[in-house]
Amino acid sequence: MKLSVIVPVYNMAADGKLEYCLDSLVNQTISDYEIIAVDDCSTDNSFAILQRYEKDYPEKVKAIHSPENKRQGGAKNIGLKLATGEWIGFIDSDDWITPDMYEKLIQKAEETGADLVGCDYCLTEEHSFKVGKNVPNNKKEQAGVLDHEKRKSLILDGGSLVVKIYKRERILAQQLFFPEHIFYEDNALGNSYIILANHFEYIEEPMYYYYQHQASTVHTISVERCQDRMAAAREMIAQAKKFDYYEEFHPELEYSFTVLFFVNTLFTYLAGNNKVRYSFVKKMGEEMKQYFPTFQSNPYYLERTHDEEKKLIKMQQKSTLLFLLYYKLLWFYRIKIRGVKR
Numbered sequence: 001m002k003l004s005v006i007v008p009v010y011n012m013a014a015d016g017k018l019e020y021c022l023d024s025l026v027n028q029t030i031s032d033y034e035i036i037a038v039d040d041c042s043t044d045n046s047f048a049i050l051q052r053y054e055k056d057y058p059e060k061v062k063a064i065h066s067p068e069n070k071r072q073g074g075a076k077n078i079g080l081k082l083a084t085g086e087w088i089g090f091i092d093s094d095d096w097i098t099p100d101m102y103e104k105l106i107q108k109a110e111e112t113g114a115d116l117v118g119c120d121y122c123l124t125e126e127h128s129f130k131v132g133k134n135v136p137n138n139k140k141e142q143a144g145v146l147d148h149e150k151r152k153s154l155i156l157d158g159g160s161l162v163v164k165i166y167k168r169e170r171i172l173a174q175q176l177f178f179p180e181h182i183f184y185e186d187n188a189l190g191n192s193y194i195i196l197a198n199h200f201e202y203i204e205e206p207m208y209y210y211y212q213h214q215a216s217t218v219h220t221i222s223v224e225r226c227q228d229r230m231a232a233a234r235e236m237i238a239q240a241k242k243f244d245y246y247e248e249f250h251p252e253l254e255y256s257f258t259v260l261f262f263v264n265t266l267f268t269y270l271a272g273n274n275k276v277r278y279s280f281v282k283k284m285g286e287e288m289k290q291y292f293p294t295f296q297s298n299p300y301y302l303e304r305t306h307d308e309e310k311k312l313i314k315m316q317q318k319s320t321l322l323f324l325l326y327y328k329l330l331w332f333y334r335i336k337i338r339g340v341k342r
Helices: 014-026 046-056 071-082 101-112 148-156 168-172 185-194 224-240 249-271 277-293 299-304 309-317 318-339
Strands: 003-009 033-039 061-065 087-090 115-124 133-135 164-167 201-211
Touching: 003 014, 003 046, 003 101, 014 033, 014 133, 033 046, 033 071, 046 061, 061 071, 071 168, 071 185, 087 101, 087 115, 087 168, 087 318, 101 115, 101 164, 101 201, 133 201, 148 185, 148 249, 164 185, 185 224, 185 249, 224 249, 224 277, 224 299, 249 277, 249 309, 277 309, 277 318, 309 318
Parallel strands: 003 033, 003 087, 033 061, 115 201
Antiparallel strands: 087 164, 115 133, 115 164
């Protein structure tokens, strides 16, 4: 088997989302591939849809029902253990791809000897193959046999896992299974999936369609989601230590952790919750200090973080109470007086 495409599914039956994803998969131009669609205990009729596709395309589709809701990481792990393809691809069940995406990625791998190949994606709000906002997922200079500089760049700007293909034997040999029962599982394993490869190639073409709708993970803010993002950041560091690249790429990992664990989590939490818990913000700041006490002097942090965010973070690190009072006054001024949307 040349390719296994793993599709974690949870409550995607509405509005034809799941069918649009599956239609793009069963009509791939590559031959000799399988689609492993894992239903993560959906409460709608998503699994019935998967079973219908399995019946209509028995040579391509495997419909699997997880006995327990383990979130996307658990569903992906089930798919990985069942996969037989030389290559592995992942796709979110509300997204879709061009008919020739996997053929082009595998052809590029075979032409170059790469064990990791990716492409670009586009953002879209409609079910069509009209290219929306194109998002370059990588950089040309990251491609080739991976050395120290390329791996540094990939930690900082690795791009999304779903627009790449991976050697199954490498995933299994290194036991690159996703954390379960949390969101943001890709963030936890992203570095290991990418920089443990030997040769990366990149096609500058948007072949993956990332569907923008309010139910998607990135558009849903809650304390639980924030905690999951923090858990993913902890696992990211654990992975680096496990595979012995923590010291070599310490500045890059420090910055990546700072953004994932602290900066993004802090400001999405404040923006998405009317009742902010002092204890949660204080604990987040304290744990940030424990992991990386000098993160504010990191060169990537200094270069890439907005000046206003740096000012607010510096304040939080000195006093959570002062920070929250200032942030509340700042929010009141912008929303109530200037009328800026939150």
